Amino acid sequence: MIFLLDMNLSPKWLEIFKESGINAHHWSETGNHSAPDSEIFNYAKDNDYIIITCDLDFTALLALSGAEKPGVILIRSKNIMPSFFAEKLISAIKENAEAIEKGAILVIDDEKHRIRILPLT
Numbered sequence: 001m002i003f004l005l006d007m008n009l010s011p012k013w014l015e016i017f018k019e020s021g022i023n024a025h026h027w028s029e030t031g032n033h034s035a036p037d038s039e040i041f042n043y044a045k046d047n048d049y050i051i052i053t054c055d056l057d058f059t060a061l062l063a064l065s066g067a068e069k070p071g072v073i074l075i076r077s078k079n080i081m082p083s084f085f086a087e088k089l090i091s092a093i094k095e096n097a098e099a100i101e102k103g104a105i106l107v108i109d110d111e112k113h114r115i116r117i118l119p120l121t
Contacts, residue, residue, distance in 0.1 A: 001022075001023065001050060001097065001100065001101050002023045002024070002025070002047075002048070002049050002050070003017065003022065003023065003024040003025070003049065003050050003051075003052050003073075004024070004025055004026075004027060004030065004040070004043070004044050004049035004050065004051050004052070004070075005024060005025070005026045005027060005052050005053075006027055006040065006051060006052065006053035006054070006055055006058075007027050007028060007033060008053060008054045008055055008080075009026070009052060009053065009054065009075075009080065010080075010081070010082070011026045011028060011029075012081075012082050013026070013052075013082050013086075014026055015082075016082045016086045016090070017090075020090045022090070022093065024052070025049075027040055030043070031043060037055060037057040037058060037061065038061065040058075041058060041061045041070065044069075044070035045067065045069050045070045048069070048070075049070055050070055050071040050072070050073065050100055050101075051070055051071070051072045051073070052072075052073045052075070052089075053072065053073070053074060053075070054074070054075050054076070054080055055074075056074070058072045058074070059072055059074060059105055062105065062118060062119070062120055063120045066119045066120070066121075067118065067119060068103040068118045068119050069103050069118065070103075071100045071101070071102075071103050071104050071105070071106070071118070072105045072106070073089070073092075073093065073100070073105075073106045073108065074105060074106070074107045074108070075089065075108055075109075076107060076108065076109040077108075077109055077110050078110075079110075088108055088110075088113075089108060092106060092108045092113040093106075095113075096113075096115050099115055099117060100115075102117070103117065103118035103119075104116060104117050104118055105118065105120075
């Protein structure tokens with residue numbers, strides 16, 4: 001399972017993932033910084049990445065396309081700094097790893113997380 005961090009997340013997250021044994025890349029290492037979300041979405045889909053983002057556009061793309069991949073982890077918090085949110089995110093990823101890998105949207109906020117299996121109907 002490989003994660004692709006959207007531009008709206010700091011590259012500082014990469015160190016947190018590495019320390020947790022999670023394979024992740026930041027879009028800034030992979031593609032054009034100003035690429036539209038559809039390009040990031042298609043790249044993730046074609047290369048079997050799971051997107052981690054704060055951007056609702058990726059869930060909209062999944063809903064419109066009816067696709068089963070890529071999986072998306074959507075962070076819904078006012079504080080998305082690794083020092084604040086890392087424990088919640090890493091815990092939710094580990095708890096839901098099987099579903100995420102098969103294709104799901106995992107929404108994580110400050111209080112809870114919920115998962116929705118793809119495709120959206």
